[in-house]
Amino acid sequence: MSAATATLPTRIRPQAGRFTRIWRRRSTAAVLMCLPLILLLLLLVVYPAAYAIYLAMLNKRMTAFVGMGNFVFLLKRATFHLVIFQSCLFAVSAVIAKASIGFTLAHLMHVIPPNRQRLLRGLLLIPWVVPLALSTLGWWWLFDPSYSAFNWILDGIGVPQVAWLGNTGWARFSMILVNTWYGSPFFMIMYLAALKSVPHELFEAAAIDGASAWQKLRFVTLPMMRNIISITVLFSLIVTFADFTIVRILTAGGPQDTTHIFATYAFEVGIQSGDIPLGAAVSLFMLPILAVASFFILRGVMRRNREMAAG
């Protein structure tokens, strides 16, 4: 039957209806197949985001629309200035530390023969695999000023104890340290994958040309990894800015509010103090900062892609 249909002249083939024509389009099929995902995104991303924006524009009792009032109010508060500073300090320092350690570990791992890499790779991934709340509790015990294992060691070698979570400087350091410990394996695994995809011939050619290790890194490895570095930094920046667990468990924002970041401050203002609109406004402050960072990072990635395509 199908063979017979195929041999019929076009003019006597039955005309397909408009609906059938739309149905047969590839784009229609694509939309239909993506529909469940689109609905899921609408439900789990767009709706909560829109609702958060709506909430952030209400008064404290959620009975009146105040427009940008909550945002303007926050920008006038000294404590919120501190929160912006701390969020940026925490996210930028932790991402730089994670990227540097991940990059170094990936290179060290890359020179180890593949059959010996497996165990080390698995061990190094443990911090990233263990649920963050649990591992942070472990760190909290290590930092606990009264029973800290670190202080016990310091005591043992005659060094004065450190108020890891009670002193502003040390508390900030401790938060960044835990985030770096947790996030470095992600960078390592991404950079290791990128390293493995760099054609070996490039390194051979560089070696023949007499390039030093530093020159190979500077002129071969880094240019080949620039896109993956940019994407991982962007991804990590978003996740680190939105972090809640580490700060909440280690310091809950103290001492003297000097370790609060957007998420913990939003929780304290919105849920604990019963001002949900102001809490929503605090959390939305992440949006412009991350949007600007995303714009520049993704623009760089697209520019390099175009250059590579043209080249």
Place this chain on the structure above:
Amino acid sequence: MTLTRRTALRTAAAAAALPLVHIRSAGAAGKLTLGLWDHWVPAGNGAMKKIIDAWAEKNKVEVGIDFITSVGNKNLLTIAAEAQSKTGHDVEAFPAWEILNNQQNLEPVDDVVEGLIKQYGAVNPVNEYLSKVGGHWMAVPSSSGTQYKPSCARISVFKNAGADVQAWFPARAEHSALADQWTWDKLLELAPQAQKAGLPFALGLGQTTDSVDFVGALFRSFGAQMVNEKGEVSVKSDTVRQALEYMAKLTKFLPPDVFSYDDASNNRALISGKAGMIFNPPSAWAVAKRDNPSVAADCWTFPTPAGPKGRFVPYLPYFWGIWSFSKNKSAAKDLLTHLAQREQVEALSTAVSGYDIPPFLAMADLKVWEQVEPPLGTVFNYPIRPFHNATPSIAALPAPPDIAVQIYNRATMTTMVAKMTQGGQSMEQVLAWAQDELEGFMR
């Protein structure tokens, strides 16, 4: 009798209908869902369930109970989610400030509370401050989870410093003249000796409730108000300066880590035998009884020190509220009335070794506080008794509750102390910061 097809069908139909009849009678007065606080003391949930099950059986109400933990503020998140979605439990357990935060979504319960007041007399005044809005009771004060945070001291540490806490506050219903010696000045006198003995007073200056409650009680006993009852910022006052100056002196003799204390830190310090005193309910003593019995046997609980304006004991209550979207408000009110009766309050408090404090002042004579040990009478003075001449208090009183809730939850008072003592800021810098912060709470 011969079994015919007709009789077999009739018997089967009757058998099938039996459970339906049962279900109807079991839930004849409808359904009720409860979101109650998951008690620290494991026996607390079982005792509560037993009482509610008996009531449900008697009143033919189908009751579902969820015990929701306050660990990680899960109860606060549940309350916020149910208030937003206008659906969830019929009755919810609300921690201290949450009645005010959710007042527009709660059913007034004047009939229940007024009836109980007629029955048992005055309710703890802090309950009225926290749950009476516009002249209406918006929730029923609960005993479950309600606590005082008095002094819990090591008898031997105080004795070595020349103070006999058992003589100050004996386990008898009488006022001892020696009790008047227990003042903030006395505490400041004892603190260096306790520190010297290696058992400093573990008084938190962090941002969680134990720290806030202790500093709040101290401020009140100095007459220091952050915001007055009219809602005016009153932080730049002599009394606030006096309270801060006192704290500057005291902090020198506290453990260096008090600025990072959470609600478990002081408990751990006492239980591990590293602290001479804490401000806490008897939960720390109860854990010590299990984990470090010699420490527990050396503990004595008694009211907080008195200051120039009186003796104020931190009080942190729980409430039972009925959501306005509840579908069975009458059954909910019946149940809450039942739970607030002396018999039930006593059973619940006894099950948790006296941790729960009844909201009605007339119930401060439950037997459980006389009976628990070691040492016998250790928590006799845990509830405020008339002869203590003490006032229950919550930090930030007398500020209007919608401002006080923020002072409390943002830990403004402990942050002021930390800024001055740890941060090295001057008194005027601290007061200027507090003034700005408090003005922000007025929005």
